[in-house]
Amino acid sequence: MDLDLDAALQVWRQAMTLPGIEQVATLRWYHGDLLAENLLVRGGRLAAVLDFGSLAVGDPTVDIIIAWEVLDAAARDVFRQTVGADDPSWLRGRAWALTLALGTFPYYWVTMPDRCASRLAIARTILDDAT
Numbered sequence: 642m643d644l645d646l647d648a649a650l651q652v653w654r655q656a657m658t659l660p661g662i663e664q665v666a667t668l669r670w671y672h673g674d675l676l677a678e679n680l681l682v683r684g685g686r687l688a689a690v691l692d693f694g695s696l697a698v699g700d701p702t703v704d705i706i707i708a709w710e711v712l713d714a715a716a717r718d719v720f721r722q723t724v725g726a727d728d729p730s731w732l733r734g735r736a737w738a739l740t741l742a743l744g745t746f747p748y749y750w751v752t753m754p755d756r757c758a759s760r761l762a763i764a765r766t767i768l769d770d771a772t
Contacts (some may be wrong), residue, residue, distance in 0.1 A: 644761065648768045649739060656736030659729045669701040676741075677711050702726075705734025706741055709767050717770075739767045 673695025681689040705726060708717045721731055742764040749756050
C-alpha cells in the first residue's frame with residue numbers, strides 16, 4: 642500500500658489543535674456512517690439514507706466525510722458552501738474522513754479488498770486536499 646503516512650499524521654495533528662467538541666456551539670444528531678454504500682440514489686438524486694446504527698448526538702462534522710466519499714473537488718467546494726462549514730468544522734470533517742478510511746484496512750484487508758482499495762483512494766484524495 643502506497644500512502645503518505647507523514648501527511649496523514651499531519652492531518653491528524655492539525656485536527657488535534659482545533660477547538661474540541663465542548664466548544665462546538667450546538668450539538669446535533671449525526672448519522673455517523675454516512676458513506677456511499679449507505680445512500681440510495683434514484684434518477685440521479687438522493688432517495689434515502691440507510692444504516693442508522695451509529696446515530697448519535699454530538700459533533701456533526703463526522704458526517705462531512707461524505708464530501709470525500711462521493712464528491713469530486715468542485716462538488717466538495719459547493720457542498721462546503723451549502724452546509725456552511727467554517728474552517729475548523731471542515732478540517733474536523735476531513736480528519737474524521739481520514740480516520741474512517743484508514744480504519745478500514747485492519748478490519749477488511751483480507752475479507753474486502755475492493756473496499757480497502759476504495760478507502761485507499763479516498764485517503765489519497767483527503768491527503769491531496771490537505772496540501
